Amino acid sequence: EAGVAQSPRYKIIEKRQSVAFWCNPISGHATLYWYQQILGQGPKLLIQFQNNGVVDDSQLPKDRFSAERLKGVDSTLKIQPAKLEDSAVYLCASSRDESGAFFGQGTRLTVV
């Protein structure tokens, strides 16, 4: 079974630029999550999708972050404009049920 795929693995951008991350979940997993992991901290949930609907986006900074999952499979997370404090690893995860989420390798974003 293929795991959660994310791209790109690394991205360096200047502040005020925009950036987008892509995630392909495990086949058959209805639930998809985006987490932000700042260096030295645990991951923090940004948004949860169930199929193509948003379940929770209470911690997503909506003035600059957006996410979509149009066909209930792949998802993109966008930041526009980026700030220095957005430097982090962005992790995508998916799950089929409540028995645990499976994570991708993440995208390391550096904003300079």
Add this chain to the structure above:
Amino acid sequence: AQSVTQLDSQVPVFEEAPVELRCNYSSSVSVYLFWYVQYPNQGLQLLLKYLSGSTLVKGINGFEAEFNKSQTSFHLRKPSVHISDTAEYFCAVSDTGAGNMLTFGGGTRLMVKP
């Protein structure tokens, strides 16, 4: 609201020694509990989970954890560690009925020395 506290940010230990990584949580509702491991430049890998039933849970790589409801703890243990266990370990909690909306602790870096 939930929170997870991992009491030790770093745990150094010699190879083949036992180790315990501590995790305490707070929640007003029933929870599921998880331990994940993160190797450098990698995503998180599920080590083990407690959903219901026996409070002693066994996971991959020889790790186990015990759920203690009265102490709201879910400590991770391994009787004999290897160099390859060197990694960051995260404890996480989710509400039952909230899917896998995980709240993570700050992580514990396990450093196994030869």
